Amino acid sequence: MTGTLEERATAADLVTEALDVGYGGEPVVRALDVRLPPGAVTAIVGPNGCGKSTLLGALARVHTPQAGAVLLDGRDLARIRPRDAARRIGLLPQQAEAPDGLTVRDLVRYGRHPHQGLLRQWSPDDAGAVDRALAAADLVELADRPLDTLSGGQRQRAWIAMVVAQQTDVVLLDEPTSALDLGHQLEVLELVRDLAAAGRTVVAVLHDLSTACRHADHLVAMRGGRIVAEGAPQDVVTPGLVRELYGVEAVVLVDPTAGTPVVCPIRRLAP
Amino acid sequence: MDRVLARGLVPAALVLFLAVLASLAFGAGEVGPARAFGALTTGTDEDARFAVLQLRLPRTLVAVAVGLALGVAGAVLQAAARNPLAEPGLLGVSAGASFAVVVAIAAGASAATLGPWVAVLGAAAGCLLAIGAARLRGTGDDPVRLVLAGAALSGLLGAGTSVVLLLDQRTADEVRFWTVGSVAGRDLGTLAQVGPALAVGLLIALLVARPLSALSLGDATARGLGHRPARARVLAIVAVALLVGGAVAAAGPIAFVGLVVPFLARALVGPDLRRVLAVSLLLGPAVVLVADVASRLLVRPYEMPLGVVTALLGAPVLVAVVRSTRLPSL
Numbered sequence: 352m353t354g355t356l357e358e359r360a361t362a363a364d365l366v367t368e369a370l371d372v373g374y375g376g377e378p379v380v381r382a383l384d385v386r387l388p389p390g391a392v393t394a395i396v397g398p399n400g401c402g403k404s405t406l407l408g409a410l411a412r413v414h415t416p417q418a419g420a421v422l423l424d425g426r427d428l429a430r431i432r433p434r435d436a437a438r439r440i441g442l443l444p445q446q447a448e449a450p451d452g453l454t455v456r457d458l459v460r461y462g463r464h465p466h467q468g469l470l471r472q473w474s475p476d477d478a479g480a481v482d483r484a485l486a487a488a489d490l491v492e493l494a495d496r497p498l499d500t501l502s503g504g505q506r507q508r509a510w511i512a513m514v515v516a517q518q519t520d521v522v523l524l525d526e527p528t529s530a531l532d533l534g535h536q537l538e539v540l541e542l543v544r545d546l547a548a549a550g551r552t553v554v555a556v557l558h559d560l561s562t563a564c565r566h567a568d569h570l571v572a573m574r575g576g577r578i579v580a581e582g583a584p585q586d587v588v589t590p591g592l593v594r595e596l597y598g599v600e601a602v603v604l605v606d607p608t609a610g611t612p613v614v615c616p617i618r619r620l621a622p
Numbered sequence: 623m624d625r626v627l628a629r630g631l632v633p634a635a636l637v638l639f640l641a642v643l644a645s646l647a648f649g650a651g652e653v654g655p656a657r658a659f660g661a662l663t664t665g666t667d668e669d670a671r672f673a674v675l676q677l678r679l680p681r682t683l684v685a686v687a688v689g690l691a692l693g694v695a696g697a698v699l700q701a702a703a704r705n706p707l708a709e710p711g712l713l714g715v716s717a718g719a720s721f722a723v724v725v726a727i728a729a730g731a732s733a734a735t736l737g738p739w740v741a742v743l744g745a746a747a748g749c750l751l752a753i754g755a756a757r758l759r760g761t762g763d764d765p766v767r768l769v770l771a772g773a774a775l776s777g778l779l780g781a782g783t784s785v786v787l788l789l790d791q792r793t794a795d796e797v798r799f800w801t802v803g804s805v806a807g808r809d810l811g812t813l814a815q816v817g818p819a820l821a822v823g824l825l826i827a828l829l830v831a832r833p834l835s836a837l838s839l840g841d842a843t844a845r846g847l848g849h850r851p852a853r854a855r856v857l858a859i860v861a862v863a864l865l866v867g868g869a870v871a872a873a874g875p876i877a878f879v880g881l882v883v884p885f886l887a888r889a890l891v892g893p894d895l896r897r898v899l900a901v902s903l904l905l906g907p908a909v910v911l912v913a914d915v916a917s918r919l920l921v922r923p924y925e926m927p928l929g930v931v932t933a934l935l936g937a938p939v940l941v942a943v944v945r946s947t948r949l950p951s952l
Contacts, residue, residue: 413842437848444842450893453838457894464836465848469829517847 362389363439363520363552365410369419372402372409378417379405381576387521387569392543392553394567396560398597402576403556404445404525410554411442411523423521437465441514445525445556449498455509456494459484462516484516488542504535511542522546524555528562540566560596564588564611572596588612594620630890630901638904641911645682646674650918650925684808685914686907688869689879691820693906694899695865696880697887698827701834701895702858703753706885706943707769710745710866711877714775718748719870720801721779724786728793738819742867749859749866751775766944803874803929805914816868823864827899830857835895876910876929878936883909885939909935 365387371378380402387393387410395403408414409421412428421428423439431439441462449458462484463477485491488508498506507527514522527543528536544566547553557563563570564584572580572587574596580587585605593601598620604613646662647655653673661670692710699708699715710716722744726736755771783801787794799807833854836844841851869876886909887901913931920926 408842411842411846413845433845433850434848437846440846442842442846444840444846447843448840450838452888452892453894454892457892458839461836461839461843461847464832467832514846523846 361520362550364389364422364424365440365521365552365554366422367406367409367419368422370406370409370416370421371418372405372414372416374405374414379576380409382419383576383578385571385578385581387552387554389552390547390550391568392547392555392566393569393571394555394557394563395571395573396557396563396596397573397579401573401596403573405576406573407442407523407525407554407556410521411440411444412436413442413444434465434468437517437519439519440521440523441517441519442523443510443514443525443527445529447510451499452497454495454497455490455501455512456481456485458498458509459490459494459512459516462513462518465517480516480518484512487515487545488512502535503531504538507531507535507539508542511539511546515546519551521552521554524553526556526558529558536562560588560593560614561612564613565606565609584611588614626891626894627897627900630887630897631904633890634887634901634904634908638908638911641908641915642682642686644915645685645911646678648915648918649673649678650923680809680813681805681807681914682911683810684813684872685805685910687813687816687820688805688873688876689883689907689910690903691823691865691869691906692876692879693883693887693902693909694824694827695862695869697884697895697898697902698830698834698858698865699749699862699880700884701837702855702862703768704837705768706888707766707881707940708772709878709881710749710862711875711880712769712776712940713752713772714748714779715745715752715862715866716748716870716875716877717776717779717783718751719745719867720875721783721786722747723871724783724793724797724801727796728786728790732796736871738816738868738871741871742819742863745867745870746859746863748775748779749863753859800874802927803876803932804917804925804927805873805910806917806925806928808872812872816872819864819868819871823861823868826857826861827865830854830861831896831899834858838893838895874929876932878932878940879906879909879913881943882932882936882939885943 367383367385370380370383372380395406397403405414409416428436459481463480466477485494488511490509490512493501493505498509528539531539543553543555567584570581570584570587571578572592579595580592588603590601590603593599593614600617600620602615602617604615606613647658651673653670657667657670658674661667661674695710699710700706719741722740723736726740752772752775755775833849836847836849837851837854844851883902883906884898887898887905891897891901913935914928917926917928917931
């Protein structure tokens with residue numbers, strides 16, 4: 352990544368307390384207590400339907416807790432005005448959609464919405480933040496291209512640039528690398544690492560366990576709406592954890608360059 | 623704001639200027655462009671002065687107001703429904719307003735003093751019914767489904783309007799000129815009556831433009847940006863009801879303007895709602911004026927109803943949008 356993120360974020364303390372979240376009926380996430388380490392990349396992993404996206408949605412205020420709370424620096428997130436919360440927490444949803452013909456720059460400008468109001472329309476601050484976000488995501492040359500003419504990796508970088516322009520201390524990403532090939536995955540994950548290097552608290556739902564181990568500082572492993580294990584990848588990823596999460600027998604090797612765990616699945620175990 | 627916006631505002635302003643001139647210059651009667659402008663500069667031709675200042679000028683202003691309301695309402699409704707086909711005339715919003723007015727007159731109100739509020743309530747009811755019908759089974763996400771629900775609702779309300787008119791001769795006489803959609807014979811009193819509803823509707827539309835534009839990135843993203851999607855949609859529907867109700871009260875139901883204007887605006891400035899709204903403010907009046915001038919000239923010395931001309935203009939656009947390889951997502 353040639354771009355740089357000059358802006359330093361302040362450390363944000365994001366915590367859940369006895370959090371229940373769901374979609375009306377039974378909660379999908381139950382009685383969950385977790386602290387997301389500030390200034391680091393946390394990956395939430397687990398099988399389909401384990402509640403990892405639901406948890407991210409609660410952190411992002413997309414889902415309202417049925418019980419318990421999400422606390423940002425000790426304050427209940429549900430009691431913070433949406434616009435104020437959006438200045439602290441940015442979200443890139445899964446399969447984000449944009450209207451046809453929207454340019455990269457126009458998309459990134461949306462990131463300034465929480466900083467604007469009736470009396471405060473577009474300002475030089477906004478223009479500066481958009482330019483820096485475009486530079487950070489290495490998109491200056493593509494700024495005036497419509498999104499639908501970009502590669503998958505470029506498009507995803509544009510979405511992340513929108514969140515960067517939001518200038519939040521917390522960045523939440525829901526499967527930012529799904530549907531991307533290996534090169535494009537790295538392109539996006541390196542940018543995600545840059546976000547944390549600049550002091551942001553980054554939380555990403557990731558599908559692939561080895562990718563999560565390679566790029567995250569902290570792992571939160573979920574199954575059935577609860578946390579099964581959390582900690583540094585090399586400390587928590589074991590054959591036992593893989594079996595518990597996915598019902599798969601696996602060998603866990605060590606990445607010869609990064610020293611992080613690599614999961615080699617062998618066979619599916621009978622449930 | 624920027625170069626992209628200028629690309630839409632400049633041609634829209636030009637067309638609007640020419641349309642205003644044409645609206646003052648041409649009529650179904652004998653006062654042609656030469657006499658019209660002569661009357662304005664020298665002031666000796668009393669007939670021409672009357673035609674231009676007492677007949678065409680108020681009519682032009684009403685057409686401008688109606689066009690502005692319908693263009694903006696179309697852009698707002700399309701953004702709220704995330705559907706390029708959402709149009710007040712197609713979705714039963716205008717039909718709801720007309721039905722409400724006709725029922726009110728049949729119940730004893732007078733067309734001259736009725737004011738826009740009955741139409742506004744009818745428009746709001748039509749809007750909610752169409753959206754509700756589209757969502758009755760499964761998702762309301764299919765653009766064509768919403769239009770089908772709206773067409774069914776329009777048909778139903780139109781039939782209801784016809785029944786009332788058939789049963790009640792006095793109402794039929796009072797509203798015959800009105801139910802087809804026309805700005806002929808409207809004066810400044812009409813404008814004063816519907817002005818407040820249109821002004822409030824326009825204000826709400828402009829206030830809700832930013833959150834509404836963020837909805838085009840999906841509800842989750844909009845929330846992440848600090849917006850409240852449900853509140854934005856409710857405000858959008860209130861704005862549409864005020865604008866369409868006011869327009870219908872002034873000119874009767876005029877279809878397709880809310881489809882054509884945002885469609886042209888998007889072609890000029892792209893999908894960003896705030897640019898589309900800015901351009902629609904000029905393009906809406908321009909489209910209605912062009913259609914109104916055409917309504918005076920097509921079958922001279924008679925006038926074709928404005929609603930018929932906009933349908934002639936709008937139907938091809940509807941077909942074009944539906945036939946495009948895939949519907950543009952909003």
